[in-house]
Amino acid sequence: MYTPPATSDQAVPRRARRKQARPGExxxxxLDLFVEKGFAATRVEExxxxxxxxxxTLFLYFSSKExxxxxxxxxxxxxxxxxWNAQLEKFAGSTPDMLRxxxxxxWDTVGNTKASGLTKLIxxxxxxxxxxxxFYQQEVIQPGNALIRRxxxxxxxxxxxxxxxxxxxxxxxxxxxxxxxxxxxxxxxxPCLDGAQQLDPARYIAHQTETLLNGLCQPAQTQxxxxxxxxx
Amino acid sequence: MYTPPATSDQAVPRRARRKQARPGExxxxxLDLFVEKGFAATRVEExxxxxxxxxxTLFLYFSSKExxxxxxxxxxxxxxxxxWNAQLEKFAGSTPDMLRxxxxxxWDTVGNTKASGLTKLIxxxxxxxxxxxxFYQQEVIQPGNALIRRxxxxxxxxxxxxxxxxxxxxxxxxxxxxxxxxxxxxxxxxPCLDGAQQLDPARYIAHQTETLLNGLCQPAQTQxxxxxxxxx
Amino acid sequence: MYTPPATSDQAVPRRARRKQARPGExxxxxLDLFVEKGFAATRVEExxxxxxxxxxTLFLYFSSKExxxxxxxxxxxxxxxxxWNAQLEKFAGSTPDMLRxxxxxxWDTVGNTKASGLTKLIxxxxxxxxxxxxFYQQEVIQPGNALIRRxxxxxxxxxxxxxxxxxxxxxxxxxxxxxxxxxxxxxxxxPCLDGAQQLDPARYIAHQTETLLNGLCQPAQTQxxxxxxxxx
Amino acid sequence: MYTPPATSDQAVPRRARRKQARPGExxxxxLDLFVEKGFAATRVEExxxxxxxxxxTLFLYFSSKExxxxxxxxxxxxxxxxxWNAQLEKFAGSTPDMLRxxxxxxWDTVGNTKASGLTKLIxxxxxxxxxxxxFYQQEVIQPGNALIRRxxxxxxxxxxxxxxxxxxxxxxxxxxxxxxxxxxxxxxxxPCLDGAQQLDPARYIAHQTETLLNGLCQPAQTQxxxxxxxxx
DNA sequence: GATGAATGAGGATTCATTCAT
DNA sequence: CATGAATGAATCCTCATTCAT
Numbered sequence: 012m013y014t015p016p017a018t019s020d021q022a023v024p025r026r027a028r029r030k031q032a033r034p035g036e037x038x039x040x041x042l043d044l045f046v047e048k049g050f051a052a053t054r055v056e057e058x059x060x061x062x063x064x065x066x067x068t069l070f071l072y073f074s075s076k077e078x079x080x081x082x083x084x085x086x087x088x089x090x091x092x093x094x095w096n097a098q099l100e101k102f103a104g105s106t107p108d109m110l111r112x113x114x115x116x117x118w119d120t121v122g123n124t125k126a127s128g129l130t131k132l133i134x135x136x137x138x139x140x141x142x143x144x145x146f147y148q149q150e151v152i153q154p155g156n157a158l159i160r161r162x163x164x165x166x167x168x169x170x171x172x173x174x175x176x177x178x179x180x181x182x183x184x185x186x187x188x189x190x191x192x193x194x195x196x197x198x199x200x201x202p203c204l205d206g207a208q209q210l211d212p213a214r215y216i217a218h219q220t221e222t223l224l225n226g227l228c229q230p231a232q233t234q235x236x237x238x239x240x241x242x243x
Numbered sequence: 244m245y246t247p248p249a250t251s252d253q254a255v256p257r258r259a260r261r262k263q264a265r266p267g268e269x270x271x272x273x274l275d276l277f278v279e280k281g282f283a284a285t286r287v288e289e290x291x292x293x294x295x296x297x298x299x300t301l302f303l304y305f306s307s308k309e310x311x312x313x314x315x316x317x318x319x320x321x322x323x324x325x326x327w328n329a330q331l332e333k334f335a336g337s338t339p340d341m342l343r344x345x346x347x348x349x350w351d352t353v354g355n356t357k358a359s360g361l362t363k364l365i366x367x368x369x370x371x372x373x374x375x376x377x378f379y380q381q382e383v384i385q386p387g388n389a390l391i392r393r394x395x396x397x398x399x400x401x402x403x404x405x406x407x408x409x410x411x412x413x414x415x416x417x418x419x420x421x422x423x424x425x426x427x428x429x430x431x432x433x434p435c436l437d438g439a440q441q442l443d444p445a446r447y448i449a450h451q452t453e454t455l456l457n458g459l460c461q462p463a464q465t466q467x468x469x470x471x472x473x474x475x
Numbered sequence: 476m477y478t479p480p481a482t483s484d485q486a487v488p489r490r491a492r493r494k495q496a497r498p499g500e501x502x503x504x505x506l507d508l509f510v511e512k513g514f515a516a517t518r519v520e521e522x523x524x525x526x527x528x529x530x531x532t533l534f535l536y537f538s539s540k541e542x543x544x545x546x547x548x549x550x551x552x553x554x555x556x557x558x559w560n561a562q563l564e565k566f567a568g569s570t571p572d573m574l575r576x577x578x579x580x581x582w583d584t585v586g587n588t589k590a591s592g593l594t595k596l597i598x599x600x601x602x603x604x605x606x607x608x609x610f611y612q613q614e615v616i617q618p619g620n621a622l623i624r625r626x627x628x629x630x631x632x633x634x635x636x637x638x639x640x641x642x643x644x645x646x647x648x649x650x651x652x653x654x655x656x657x658x659x660x661x662x663x664x665x666p667c668l669d670g671a672q673q674l675d676p677a678r679y680i681a682h683q684t685e686t687l688l689n690g691l692c693q694p695a696q697t698q699x700x701x702x703x704x705x706x707x
Numbered sequence: 708m709y710t711p712p713a714t715s716d717q718a719v720p721r722r723a724r725r726k727q728a729r730p731g732e733x734x735x736x737x738l739d740l741f742v743e744k745g746f747a748a749t750r751v752e753e754x755x756x757x758x759x760x761x762x763x764t765l766f767l768y769f770s771s772k773e774x775x776x777x778x779x780x781x782x783x784x785x786x787x788x789x790x791w792n793a794q795l796e797k798f799a800g801s802t803p804d805m806l807r808x809x810x811x812x813x814w815d816t817v818g819n820t821k822a823s824g825l826t827k828l829i830x831x832x833x834x835x836x837x838x839x840x841x842f843y844q845q846e847v848i849q850p851g852n853a854l855i856r857r858x859x860x861x862x863x864x865x866x867x868x869x870x871x872x873x874x875x876x877x878x879x880x881x882x883x884x885x886x887x888x889x890x891x892x893x894x895x896x897x898p899c900l901d902g903a904q905q906l907d908p909a910r911y912i913a914h915q916t917e918t919l920l921n922g923l924c925q926p927a928q929t930q931x932x933x934x935x936x937x938x939x
Numbered sequence: 940g941a942t943g944a945a946t947g948a949g950g951a952t953t954c955a956t957t958c959a960t
Numbered sequence: 961c962a963t964g965a966a967t968g969a970a971t972c973c974t975c976a977t978t979c980a981t
Contacts, residue, residue, distance in 0.1 A: 033944090047370075048370075049370075051283050051284070052283065052371075054970085054971065054972085055971085055972065055973085056971080056972090064945075064946090065945065065946050065947065066946085066947070066972090066973085067945065067946055067947065067973090067974085067975085068944075068945055068946075070972090070973065070974080071943095071944070071945075074973095075972080075973080076972070076973090133429070133430070134367070134425050134426075134429040134430065135281070135366070135367035135368075135429070136281065136367070136429075137429040137430050137432075137433055138279075138280060138281060138284075138428070138429060138432060138433075139280065139281055139283075139284045141433060141434060141435065144429070144430055144433040144435055145433065145435035147430070148430060148433065148435050149435075152430065175454075176446075176450060179446060179447055179450040179451075180450065180454065182419075182422070182442070182447060182450070182451070183419075183450070183451060183454045185422075186418055186419045186422035186423075186451070187414070187415075187418045187419075187422075189422050189425070189426075190414070190417075190418035190419075190421050190422050191418075193366055193421065193422075193425060194421075196370065197365075197366040197367070197369035197370060197376065198366065198369055198376050198379065198380060198384065200369070200370065201369060201373055201376035201377060201380065202373060203373065203376060203377030203380055203381075210414070214408075214411055215411055215414060218408060218411040218412065218414070218415070219411075219414070219415060219418070222407075222412065222415045222455065222458070223454065223458065224458050225458035226454070226455065226456050226457035226458030286953090286954065286955085287954080287955065287956090288954080288955090296962080296963090297962065297963050297964055298955090298956090298963085298964070299956095299957085299958085299962065299963050299964060299965095300961085300962055300963070302955090302956070302957080303961075303962075307955080307956080308954095308955065308956090497965090511834075512834075513747075513834075515747050515748070516747065516835075518949085518950065518951085519950080519951065519952085520950080520951090528965095528966075528967090529966065529967050529968065530951090530952085530967085530968070531952090531953085531954085531966065531967055531968065532965075532966055532967075534951090534952065534953080535964095535965070535966075538952095539951080539952080540950095540951070540952090571923075571924060574923075597893070597894070598827075598831070598889050598890075598893040598894065599745070599830070599831035599832075599893070600745065600831070600893075601893040601894050601896075601897055602743075602744060602745060602748075602892070602893060602896060602897075603744065603745055603747075603748045605897060605898060605899065608893070608894055608897040608899055609897065609899030611894070612894060612897065612899050612904075613899075616894065627923070630923065635924060636923045636924060637921075637923070637924070639918075639923070640910075640914060643910060643911055643914040643915075644914065644918065644923070646883075646886070646906070646911060646914070646915070647883075647914070647915060647918045647923070649886075650882055650883045650886035650887075650915070651878070651879075651882045651883075651886075653886050653889070653890075654878070654881075654882035654883075654885050654886050655882075657830055657885065657886075657889060658885075660834065661829075661830040661831070661833035661834060661840065662830065662833055662840050662843065662844060662848065664833070664834065665833060665837055665840035665841060665844065666837060667837065667840060667841030667844055672844075674878070678872075678875055679875055679878060682871075682872060682875035682876065682878070682879070683875075683878070683879060683882070686871075686876065686879045686919065686922070687918065687922060687923055688922050688923050688924050689869075689922035689924060690918070690919060690920050690921035690922030691803075691806075691859070691862065691868045691869070691871070691876070691879070691919055691920050692803060692867065692868060692869070692920050692921060750974090750975065750976085751975080751976065751977090752975075752976090760941080760942090761941065761942050761943055762942085762943070762976090762977090763941065763942050763943060763944095763977095763978085763979085764940085764941055764942070766976090766977070766978080767940070767941075771976080771977080772976065772977090
């Protein structure tokens with residue numbers, strides 16, 4: 012491994028530099044393995060070895076396997092909310108466009124990264140690790156919920172969205188995304204699928220978004236059945 | 244212990260009947276426990292005890308825990324698709340109502356039964372059991388897909404639904420249902436959720452269905468951006 | 476290992492007979508090792524191997540190392556209280572003789588056996604294993620205390636012993652015995668002691684008993700300093 | 708950091724003084740922790756931190772945990788026997804009072820100080836450190852023995868104590884004190900004891916002393932059974 | 940000398956699987 | 961066939977000790 016010569020003010024001893032790099036290396040290795048094998052099936056020793064250190068070293072930085080996992084979640088998911096929120100604050104366009112943007116950004120920063128595997132992992136193993144489930148609930152689900160809710164509220168406030176039961180409307184946005192993550196990391200990853208059955212995430216998201224905004228029905232039809240009929 | 248001689252076809256000696264019934268009892272017990280605790284956290288001993296036999300006996304019928312798991316899945320996937328298909332054939336109302344009916348029936352016969360736990364289980368463990376994943380694809384996902392597709396096609400044919408990319412539209416129906424099953428059996432079952440965050444399945448389905456049919460947008464807004472405006 | 480042929484009514488299959496013998500064999504091995512090396516330093520695997528079984532087998536009979544230890548204490552100490560109590564009930568002689576008998580029996584059944592090492596172990600490691608300390612307190616110390624107290628009370632009731640503060644008088648009996656056990660298993664076991672310094676337990680007990688009963692002082696002297704002076 | 712030049716013998720530069728003081732600080736910290744938690748349960752890192760140095764530094768001064776332990780014992784056994792002996796030489800009162808004084812002084816200078824914890828520690832760990840055991844024998848037990856013996860001999864010489872087997876009589880004085888130290892640092896410190904069971908050292912010592920001097924029996928009774936009957 | 944990052948042997952406990960009865 | 965006693969590999973975590981800086 013190449014070690015650049017120490018120069019002037021950034022002359023950090025090799026040992027110290029490693030010390031700073033360790034947590035990150037461990038988190039990366041942990042993310043890979045947790046996503047690949049799940050929480051229970053991932054051995055801490057393997058994580059350590061993937062990061063190029065020994066078992067004991069891992070425990071120098073993370074006091075337990077659960078703490079390691081929480082750190083992975085924080086590093087890859089919850090830590091991002093501030094900037095997501097900030098981006099939304101600045102958004103100036105229509106709320107439908109805002110929603111499109113939200114889902115597109117989500118895809119780039121979560122859905123299309125290894126981080127998506129964490130959600131699959133949580134949903135798969137929540138039952139056996141209540142503490143982790145609670146943590147995820149708090150650190151990811153609730154902020155995510157709030158974020159979506161703000162978008163929907165904005166749409167209603169501006170008269171772009173029809174009045175809705177926010178509590179449940181949130182799931183109309185959430186569910187397709189969660190489904191996509193589950194799918195990608197379960198049946199979607201199955202070699203059994205021939206190409207025709209593969210899901211193209213970009214198209215999937217685009218389609219979901221438009222259906223979500225406009226529904227399946229022809230405008231007229233819709234009115235007939237589920238809304239007040241037009242005045243005769 | 245007295246064992247009466249076998250007489251008619253329904254008079255199987257108790258001993259023998261038990262013997263024949265064993266695998267089934269084991270599969271039932273295994274289904275319950277796998278659904279409740281997941282694959283890794285379920286102990287074969289517990290399965291055996293729930294079925295009223297000893298650990299050793301279980302291995303007489305299933306050569307390993309993995310084989311038991313596969314058998315459980317196979318045994319519980321006796322598709323009800325034929326009858327669902329038949330019901331849909333006979334349906335006479337509008338297609339939106341047909342979709343509402345489909346999802347409602349689905350909830351009663353799948354979503355609200357142990358089968359939903361099985362789906363959660365399969366999606367969670369698919370990564371470790373590619374065989375199972377393929378099997379589930381073929382036995383459940385594809386027929387389900389076809390069924391949904393037929394409904395959507397009918398809607399388009401009758402001019403009730405707008406034209407759509409069927410391939411992906413199917414997921415607009417599938418995703419919310421899959422999500423509901425996963426949620427019910429993971430975070431939804433987590434004691435960390437306070438009552439306010441609990442999901443009421445009936446309301447969830449009702450909400451999803453209507454959003455699916457009509458979208459989030461105000462008709463006017465919608466038309467402005469994505470549809471032809473209604474005649475004034 | 477010789478296995479006697481199974482005969483008539485005692486024909487227990489070898490496996491079953493082992494099953495019955497196991498707990499005892501494990502308890503014996505555990506007693507030896509706990510006494511020799513202490514609680515913390517004794518490895519359960521070693522106990523198992525000494526008993527001729529594997530690590531896993533030990534946990535079939537004792538759910539944890541602590542439970543194993545408690546079982547050892549029950550088997551070797553607390554279990555004996557009923558018969559000790561019974562013996563004292565029947566005792567007909569003077570209370571001084573009763574005390575002599577008590578200490579002599581104690582020596583034969585505890586002090587002079589490996590069980591004495593358990594007390595040393597507890598006193599040594601109580602600080603690190605509070606649960607064990609509490610257990611010992613309850614199962615051994617309190618019954619022992621009560622037993623001694625009954626003897627002293629009897630002596631007072633019959634006018635053989637002078638009035639005393641029972642609470643603390645108990646320790647006058649207890650302390651020398653505890654000391655003996657500690658000594659035997661610590662400095663007394665040290666090869667550094669030449670013969671002259673060795674403690675002969677029988678003589679030690681005899682001496683302690685008589686000193687306890689009669690004190691160090693000449694009868695007259697005693698009265699002069701610590702009791703009401705004789706009438707002039 | 709400024710380091711003043713060394714001037715007089717008491718002006719050791721701070722750095723250097725710290726350096727010289729290190730081993731002592733480590734020994735002090737180690738004594739505290741060993742006494743509090745025992746040998747096995749004390750972590751060298753904790754000792755180092757208590758002494759204000761790093762783990763590595765500790766190993767600069769003591770080649771292993773065991774060597775540290777031995778050093779702790781050796782360092783804290785600078786016997787106070789000379790002054791105790793001197794005090795006893797000067798004692799002018801009755802020998803019973805002398806014994807009372809001895810035990811009272813012992814309590815103030817040993818029993819009630821950290822030294823009692825050291826004794827507990829040594830007795831607890833003697834089995835694993837024969838060297839320490841021998842050392843303690845020589846440095847503490849033997850001088851202590853001699854001291855007690857001189858008191859008892861004086862009592863016999865002056866006709867205050869009855870004739871006795873000195874070899875064993877010594878233990879009548881020693882045992883209660885050793886017991887008290889063990890108790891204080893094991894079960895006595897256990898939170899499992901409710902207040903009623905706590906031992907008040909002063910009362911314990913007072914009680915032991917008087918019982919030791921006078922025995923349990925009524926003067927008359929005593930004589931009847933174990934001594935020559937008083938002349939009628 | 941001092942530091943503290945890194946190591947890795949060690950130990951309690953679990954559980955799928957085997958096999959003598 | 962059925963049993964359940966026995967096994968031992970597997971896993972998380974601790975901590976004395978080393979050594980590069």
